[in-house]
Amino acid sequence: MTDSIPRLAAATLEPQQVHAAIRDVGCVLLEGVFTTEEVQRPLDAWCEILRAWLHEHGHPAADSTDPEALHDAIRAVSPDAAQVALGLGRDLPDYIHLISHPKLRALVGAAMGSTNHQLAFDHCLMRVDRPLSDATNFTWHQDYTYNVLSEDAVTFWIPLVPITAEMGPLSVVPGSHGTIRPARMVSDAPRFDPNRLPLVVDAAQQADWEARRVEVYPVSPGSLLLFSCTLLHRSGPNRSNRTRFVANGRYGRFDDAALVRRNWYTARTKYPHFFAQAHPDLVHE
Numbered sequence: 001m002t003d004s005i006p007r008l009a010a011a012t013l014e015p016q017q018v019h020a021a022i023r024d025v026g027c028v029l030l031e032g033v034f035t036t037e038e039v040q041r042p043l044d045a046w047c048e049i050l051r052a053w054l055h056e057h058g059h060p061a062a063d064s065t066d067p068e069a070l071h072d073a074i075r076a077v078s079p080d081a082a083q084v085a086l087g088l089g090r091d092l093p094d095y096i097h098l099i100s101h102p103k104l105r106a107l108v109g110a111a112m113g114s115t116n117h118q119l120a121f122d123h124c125l126m127r128v129d130r131p132l133s134d135a136t137n138f139t140w141h142q143d144y145t146y147n148v149l150s151e152d153a154v155t156f157w158i159p160l161v162p163i164t165a166e167m168g169p170l171s172v173v174p175g176s177h178g179t180i181r182p183a184r185m186v187s188d189a190p191r192f193d194p195n196r197l198p199l200v201v202d203a204a205q206q207a208d209w210e211a212r213r214v215e216v217y218p219v220s221p222g223s224l225l226l227f228s229c230t231l232l233h234r235s236g237p238n239r240s241n242r243t244r245f246v247a248n249g250r251y252g253r254f255d256d257a258a259l260v261r262r263n264w265y266t267a268r269t270k271y272p273h274f275f276a277q278a279h280p281d282l283v284h285e
């Protein structure tokens, strides 16, 4: 157990350090993995989508290069279009390029000890957390409950902008990984599609997780946070006046025996409750 998380410099990294950090702590922050240009490209491409919408609507802000100004301009005209725009990043080839980058695959491979990767696209997104908002704030959970990939799957979290303490940085509980926890299906989860969200049930332990949590900040663009799909973590509300842009997704491995035995079934957008089928003993109504 540790009260911090390992921070390693990509330039001097040995693959076994990544493996050891994931095994022992459940997470690792790798600094200087991507170049400025590599993390900027998805953001620039997202701006291009917004500019095209504003051009189409003859809006004077259509030539801005500031993602926030562009999004604010759309929101003032059409809150619906602005809402849809928040989810479009994952469709961008520049986003897909980043999340399937050989540098990321090498590190994920080191973490899981396999190159037989499953990049589960249903569980990948370009997070856009608006300023002064907690609309996408996600409470304590393990990612495995939502993705049911291999049990050693990892989540990648790549900030596209500098992440500060005010931006609702990710909180993790170092050393909390390794066990799949019981969950309950909820029908009253605010802000998300209620049918999609199983939640970690152990409310009694949440005070303990709060006490042991480490907030991951500051984090520079180009860094990569990798964590085990069984690590407890949560986000926080963005209290800053800047949008938090993060490329976020999950890698599992196709050579996992349990995955092969269940004919590769994982949770998908089409069957988000797959956890209940795969682990009926762990689910409470």
Ligand SMILES: O=C(O)CCC(=O)C(=O)O
Pocket (backbone or CB within 6 Å): 127, 138, 143, 155, 157, 168, 169, 170, 233, 234, 235, 236, 246, 248, 249
């Ligand atoms: O970025 C965040 O605040 C939350 C991310 C998260 O919960 C996840 O990757 O599972």
